Amino acid sequence: MLERQFTEEQEQFRLAYRRFLHEEICPHMEAWRHKGIVDREAFRKAGAKGFLMIWPDEELGGLGDSDFRFEQIIIEEQHYALAADWFAPLHSRLVGPYLTRFGSREQQLRFIPKCAAGEAIxxxxxxxxxxxxxxxxxxxxxxxxxxxxxxxxxxxxxxxxxxxxxxxxxxxxxxxxxxxxxxxxxxxxxxxxxxxxxxxxxxxxxxxxxxxxxxxxxxxxxxxxxxxPKKGFHYLMQGLAEERLIGSVGFLAAAQKAFDLTLEFVRERVVFGRKLSEMQNTQFKLAGLRTALDIQQVYVDQQVAALNAGQLAPVDAAKSKLATSELLGRVVDVGVQLHGGAGYMDEYPISRMYCDARGARIYAGTSEIMKTIISRDFLSDDYIPFNDRQGY
CATH class of the missing domain: 2.40.110.10 (Butyryl-CoA Dehydrogenase, subunit A, domain 2)
Structure with missing residues (x-):
């Protein structure tokens, strides 16, 4: 895969957040799944470490850095750790920015510090x-x-x-x-x-x-x-592009994790005296997925750069949301199939990931809605043919 672009500070942030997940979140995930809810203490612990609401300025309790790559790291690491059920980015980056985009300074001072500290969810x-x-x-x-x-x-x-x-x-x-x-x-x-x-x-x-x-x-x-109070529809439309990018980052990270779990399994599983990974059918299926994952990662990273530059178009976010959610569905489906009977057992992470993945094609706009948005763009009178964009 092509090298990804993160700063040294962000790489250190990734290591710190990974450590936090494994020490404070992962040990409790099974209990939280049985309860159907994450303990509020998880938010307070994350807030105390500075892992909630990265983007608000320091006066409001944040780090004052709006670079979306920090949130990208948080989303990726939660999926890699199989802890995405605790969807902190919903609190921090999907809902929180409404308070700064559209709220008054008084509202920001009243609400955001408590949210950054994890005291208010x-x-x-x-x-x-x-x-x-x-x-x-x-x-x-x-x-x-x-x-x-x-x-x-x-x-x-x-x-x-x-x-x-x-x-x-x-x-x-x-x-x-x-x-x-x-x-x-x-x-x-x-x-x-x-x-x-x-x-x-x-x-x-x-x-x-x-x-x-x-x-x-x-x-x-x-x-x-x-x-x-008359412009809320417009406000919601402004937030949807970033919401769909948040989804795309998570869907792709989940797909990357599902691929790795499947690869680990087929390297160990022996069928008819041979490892499953040595069989051409397995190799071809995983080769196709590995290629799709690497290509999609480049596109998502480019969209993150576009968001940071204030240039992420809603139609591009729709394309990413459609592609990553559909790809995740393919990866977990192949993963369960290659796990065989084990893939149907809840004790294997791929089984849970299969169930978790089904919602990806529904929330933040269904795949059908994404296709409608994309088709409206290329059928509009303002559409510029690809060749014309290249100066022909």
């Missing part, structure tokens, strides 16, 4: 029973009433739904059925009228708490409104 609530990838179809409302808004509705499949202390809730501020006028509202633990439903049982990612949320006449003060 973040979630974002967009999905509803009848609205998934189509954000404009949400029915939850937040209607203006004097000096506050009144929030009513429900959300489902919300990651960190049980643990979260601060939840950014997307709600319509115009009750018209087809309106895209949406606001983003910070709901705090304990607000009257806010209730959590059951913790949902899932196919995979068992330690990631996922829940239903209910809002009945929840009073949201204006100081808990992020930005313009």
């Amino acid at each position: 973040l979630a974002i609530a967009m999905t509803e029973p009848s609205a998934g990838s189509d954000i404009a179809a949400i029915r939850t409302t937040a209607l203006e009433d004097g000096d506050h808004f009144v929030l009513n509705g429900s959300k489902t499949y919300i990651s960190n739904g049980i643990n979260a202390d601060l939840i950014i809730v997307a709600a319509k501020t115009d009750p018209k059925e087809n309106s895209r006028q949406i606001g983003l509202f910070v709901v705090e633990r304990g607000m009257p009228g806010f209730e959590r439903g059951r913790m949902l049982e899932k196919m995979g990612n068992k330690a990631q708490d996922t829940a239903e949320l209910f809002f009945e006449n929840v009073v949201i003060p204006r100081e808990n409104v992020l930005g313009d």
